[in-house]
Amino acid sequence: MRKIVFSCDAGMGSSAMGASILRKRMKAAGSDVTVVNTAISDIPDDADIVITHKTLTDRARQKAPNAEHISIDNFLKSPEYDVLVNRLT
Amino acid sequence: MEHVQRSASSGGIRVGVQKFGRFLSGMVMPNIGAFIAWGIITALFIPTGWAPNSELAKLVDPIIKYLLPILIGYTGGTMVHKTRGGVIGALMTMGIIVGTDIPMFLGAMICGPLAAWVLKRFDRSVEGKIKAGFEMLVNNFSLGIIGAGLTLLAFSGIGPVIEQLTSWLSDGVEFLVNHNLIPLANVLIEPAKILFLNNAINHGVLSPIALDEASRTGKSILFMLESNPGPGIGVLLAYMLVGRGSARQSASGAAIIHFFGGIHEIYFPYILMNPRLILAVIAGGVTGTFTFSVFGAGLVAPPSPGSIFAYIAMAPKGGLLPVLSGVLTAAIVSFAVAALLLKTSKKNAEDEDIEEAQSRMKAMKAAGTPAACCGSGQFRGAGRRRHGF
Numbered sequence: 001m002r003k004i005v006f007s008c009d010a011g012m013g014s015s016a017m018g019a020s021i022l023r024k025r026m027k028a029a030g031s032d033v034t035v036v037n038t039a040i041s042d043i044p045d046d047a048d049i050v051i052t053h054k055t056l057t058d059r060a061r062q063k064a065p066n067a068e069h070i071s072i073d074n075f076l077k078s079p080e081y082d083v084l085v086n087r088l089t
Numbered sequence: 090m091e092h093v094q095r096s097a098s099s100g101g102i103r104v105g106v107q108k109f110g111r112f113l114s115g116m117v118m119p120n121i122g123a124f125i126a127w128g129i130i131t132a133l134f135i136p137t138g139w140a141p142n143s144e145l146a147k148l149v150d151p152i153i154k155y156l157l158p159i160l161i162g163y164t165g166g167t168m169v170h171k172t173r174g175g176v177i178g179a180l181m182t183m184g185i186i187v188g189t190d191i192p193m194f195l196g197a198m199i200c201g202p203l204a205a206w207v208l209k210r211f212d213r214s215v216e217g218k219i220k221a222g223f224e225m226l227v228n229n230f231s232l233g234i235i236g237a238g239l240t241l242l243a244f245s246g247i248g249p250v251i252e253q254l255t256s257w258l259s260d261g262v263e264f265l266v267n268h269n270l271i272p273l274a275n276v277l278i279e280p281a282k283i284l285f286l287n288n289a290i291n292h293g294v295l296s297p298i299a300l301d302e303a304s305r306t307g308k309s310i311l312f313m314l315e316s317n318p319g320p321g322i323g324v325l326l327a328y329m330l331v332g333r334g335s336a337r338q339s340a341s342g343a344a345i346i347h348f349f350g351g352i353h354e355i356y357f358p359y360i361l362m363n364p365r366l367i368l369a370v371i372a373g374g375v376t377g378t379f380t381f382s383v384f385g386a387g388l389v390a391p392p393s394p395g396s397i398f399a400y401i402a403m404a405p406k407g408g409l410l411p412v413l414s415g416v417l418t419a420a421i422v423s424f425a426v427a428a429l430l431l432k433t434s435k436k437n438a439e440d441e442d443i444e445e446a447q448s449r450m451k452a453m454k455a456a457g458t459p460a461a462c463c464g465s466g467q468f469r470g471a472g473r474r475r476h477g478f
Contacts, residue, residue: 008285008354009107009111009114009285009287010111010114010115012118013351013353014355017346017350039111040111041108041115041168053354053357055285055361056285059104059107062104073358073361073362075355075358076346076355
């Protein structure tokens with residue numbers, strides 16, 4: 001069981017959208033990982049993977065130095081989503 | 090990923106600015122629902138509203154004067170010191186509200202975190218020194234005594250200072266609006282938005298000043314400086330019509346989410362991948378705000394998220410047309426400039442696509458699978474690729 005945290009500045013806009021897209025992809029691929037969205041300042045300690053837009057990754061890294069960080073460019077369709085889905089299923 | 094590497098030196102400053110901005114906007118954003126509720130009640134029941142009702146209009150004043158600043162003070166306090174911080178933050182905010190005659194949003198944003206910080210210092214200093222069984226007594230009375238002191242201080246000392254500050258700020262804004270200088274703000278706002286300072290600027294700085302103005306005059310143009318969906322939709326439309334490759338394909342989906350869903354972050358990458366387009370959103374933003382300013386447009390409460398639906402819902406009675414015209418002119422100008430820039434930078438756009446393709450190739454190679462991908466990004470492999478070093 002792993003926990004993926006989608007994070008943005010406020011934890012309301014782009015992260016909510018990105019998390020719902022990734023959650024759907026994971027479900028369709030038959031994976032039961034948890035995908036949640038938070039503000040960067042609220043990234044939980046038990047996050048395994050933290051996904052942020054590349055301009056916010058530096059900040060996310062400070063908040064959660066032990067998690068694996070993934071930078072994305074495009075919230076709707078990133079190659080990183082495919083990579084993650086393949087990796088975790 | 091190269092981007093992260095290159096910006097590592099400037100990253101410290103950017104991270105600092107983003108964090109401070111988050112601190113300011115974080116006090117306001119969780120409470121936007123309450124602002125919208127106030128906006129609806131106000132738009133309906135005030136004497137110039139859709140359904141004037143002097144009985145129900147009694148709600149308007151207490152909500153903006155007491156409830157909304159206290160919510161901000163409470164939220165600001167919790168950000169510093171959890172629930173205890175929230176409680177003492179709300180308390181000190183009350184001092185500043187009663188000590189002045191105007192809505193105290195700026196005061197709440199200062200007092201909430203300040204009170205929580207003081208309590209946090211105290212809690213730290215007594216940690217581990219309280220005798221067993223006396224924790225509750227110490228906790229309740231420390232908050233009570235410190236809170237009472239800070240509330241009195243806010244009432245008599247800080248309130249008048251912040252009242253003066255607020256009046257200078259609103260005089261300054263009034264000056265800018267009266268002299269049609271307010272569109273220049275967009276020259277700074279649009280680039281800062283792209284760097285994910287959108288919430289910091291809108292809800293950290295503009296919304297509190299705008300709420301002051303809206304509570305006095307019924308509407309404010311300041312709600313629309315950052316949140317105008319016009320400039321973003323112009324760029325996305327330009328990508329849809331004259332863009333290339335994957336950016337063109339995804340632009341229509343992004344346009345719907347941006348314009349109707351109000352998530353502006355979605356268009357930032359389209360500008361970051363071709364930074365010259367910043368000129369398009371600046372031109373669009375300046376034009377939009379200029380149009381708002383000429384027609385005297387304003388909204389009653391924050392349109393958040395910055396969707397066209399929020400704009401329509403928060404427009405005052407009889408004020409819809411000026412609002413929509415500013416969105417429209419912003420979109421047209423931004424579209425025209427963006428289309429021109431995209432047409433003259435086709436080569437760059439192609440390079441970008443190739444770079445993307447290359448990074449995908451590398452990802453696939455790393456996993457040792459043949460590059461047999463097809464269709465909408467359904468390729469396999471790339472197992473251990475690490476990102477963003």
